[in-house]
Amino acid sequence: MHSYSSKPTFEKLDDIKNKKITIMGLGLNGGGEACVRFFLKHGAFVTVTDLKTETELKTTIDNLEKDSSIDKNCLKYVLGKHELCDFENADCVIKNPGVKFEGNKFLKVAKNIETDLSLFLHFSKSPIIAVTGSKGKSSTVSAIHYILQQGGFKSFLGGNITVSPLNFLDKTDENTPVVLELSSWQLSDLCGRKLLKPKIAVITLIVPDHQNWYHSMEKYVADKKLIYADQDKDCFTVCNADDEWGKVFAQETQAQVIWYGEGKNENLINALSVPGKHMKTNVTIAALVCKLFGMNEKLILKASKTFPGIEHRLEYFHSYKNKNCTFNFYNDSASTVPESTSAALDAFENDIFLVTGGTDKECDFSSLAKNIHKAKKIFLLAGTGTDKLITLLKERKVNYSKPYDNVQSLLTELKGTLIKEAQEKYADTNVTILFSPGATSFGMFKNEFDRGNIWKHLVKQMF
Numbered sequence: 329m330h331s332y333s334s335k336p337t338f339e340k341l342d343d344i345k346n347k348k349i350t351i352m353g354l355g356l357n358g359g360g361e362a363c364v365r366f367f368l369k370h371g372a373f374v375t376v377t378d379l380k381t382e383t384e385l386k387t388t389i390d391n392l393e394k395d396s397s398i399d400k401n402c403l404k405y406v407l408g409k410h411e412l413c414d415f416e417n418a419d420c421v422i423k424n425p426g427v428k429f430e431g432n433k434f435l436k437v438a439k440n441i442e443t444d445l446s447l448f449l450h451f452s453k454s455p456i457i458a459v460t461g462s463k464g465k466s467s468t469v470s471a472i473h474y475i476l477q478q479g480g481f482k483s484f485l486g487g488n489i490t491v492s493p494l495n496f497l498d499k500t501d502e503n504t505p506v507v508l509e510l511s512s513w514q515l516s517d518l519c520g521r522k523l524l525k526p527k528i529a530v531i532t533l534i535v536p537d538h539q540n541w542y543h544s545m546e547k548y549v550a551d552k553k554l555i556y557a558d559q560d561k562d563c564f565t566v567c568n569a570d571d572e573w574g575k576v577f578a579q580e581t582q583a584q585v586i587w588y589g590e591g592k593n594e595n596l597i598n599a600l601s602v603p604g605k606h607m608k609t610n611v612t613i614a615a616l617v618c619k620l621f622g623m624n625e626k627l628i629l630k631a632s633k634t635f636p637g638i639e640h641r642l643e644y645f646h647s648y649k650n651k652n653c654t655f656n657f658y659n660d661s662a663s664t665v666p667e668s669t670s671a672a673l674d675a676f677e678n679d680i681f682l683v684t685g686g687t688d689k690e691c692d693f694s695s696l697a698k699n700i701h702k703a704k705k706i707f708l709l710a711g712t713g714t715d716k717l718i719t720l721l722k723e724r725k726v727n728y729s730k731p732y733d734n735v736q737s738l739l740t741e742l743k744g745t746l747i748k749e750a751q752e753k754y755a756d757t758n759v760t761i762l763f764s765p766g767a768t769s770f771g772m773f774k775n776e777f778d779r780g781n782i783w784k785h786l787v788k789q790m791f
Contacts, residue, residue: 330429331520337440345371353424362492368398377406425513448493449523454506461532469509471614478631479623512551530566534573539690559583602637604675640780648791653750660764661780666696669766681705685714686767713767
């Protein structure tokens with residue numbers, strides 16, 4: 329784990345003026361774009377460099393080109409490659425979390441390295457509620473933000489949920505709670521900086537993830553531990569009582585420990601508008617956090633019951649009727665580990681047609697294979713993760729369709745199956761069509777959000 333200096337590159341915002349900034353990774357999820365705007369706004373000369381081409385980055389580039397509020401004369405693009413001189417000559421390099429520091433010749437020559445999060449945490453005075461974990465991060469931060477707003481707080485939500493906190497830095501002060509979803513990579517980029525001291529730190533369920541990056545659970549979890557590394561007795565760490573890692577975190581943190589899980593606050597939340605036991609857990613965590621933040625308990629319970637869920641997480645978006653049978657379509661594209669898909673299967677009591685599969689990141693698919701019998705039909709998208717799942721399905725003599733090389737061909741086959749099944753088996757019933765990949769999206773899609781949007785678009789088009 330690389331440790332960064334605790335000395336900030338810029339003490340004051342005025343220090344940014346006329347500095348040469350290299351942004352490493354423009355990307356498509358908003359972080360790089362927010363950094364460009366931030367530095368141009370504060371008078372820097374900005375070089376954007378990305379291994380993706382101009383065509384691949386067109387959406388982000390178009391957004392910047394249309395923005396008349398920024399001085400594009402101070403903006404230069406180096407795309408489809410990196411050039412060493414852009415890193416050597418920069419006063420500061422802004423690192424994308426998805427880039428490893430170790431062995432990177434470009435980052436090695438940088439005078440200073442920051443991220444959008446390190447900049448935000450240095451300049452903002454807001455109380456921070458930070459959430460990390462393997463499963464449930466996005467739903468949990470969204471529920472916290474939703475409940476706080478329903479309670480009258482002017483809160484902001486950012487981080488790994490694809491909203492850079494630099495977008496709202498100038499709107500925050502010491503009375504503005506900021507809820508941050510933090511990936512292990514984002515936490516790793518804060519190591520040594522002494523910037524992250526959340527008033528409340530939450531760690532959701534830990535399962536094997538990103539093992540193609542870390543190659544061991546210990547290294548993966550070491551980054552997660554950074555969320556509470558600088559907390560003290562005036563802070564809170566919210567831990568999972570049902571997770572062995574949660575017990576480790578509770579022993580290590582210097583903050584006050586608050587538990588969630590079986591036997592721990594599980595009756596705090598009852599009725600929800602979104603399905604699934606795991607979603608109830610996420611909203612329970614959110615309710616606990618808001619209570620710790622001082623919100624009225626009656627308001628918390630009222631808001632919890634109306635939390636609508638979020639896009640790409642067990643998102644209901646379409647119905648299709650045939651022969652008095654209703655097929656309800658769900659988008660769970662943010663499921664990128666097998667355990668998430670297994671939990672999604674537990675969320676429904678009616679018959680399920682499951683669409684799953686994708687690219688492997690060295691995860692164990694046995695938990696999904698053990699639970700997949702809950703699906704009446706299984707349709708597979710091609711990928712290295714799918715190949716591992718197929719081996720387990722064959723061992724269990726579980727039937728499945730294909731795998732398919734694209735969503736369109738899969739949906740064509742699915743529609744034929746639905747019409748036939750509606751006539752023969754499912755008249756006058758409701759059936760759930762669940763898209764929950766349990767794997768990453770590399771190769772076939774830009775990312776899991778692109779994957780979910782394509783799924784929704786094609787479903788509405790074909791049904």
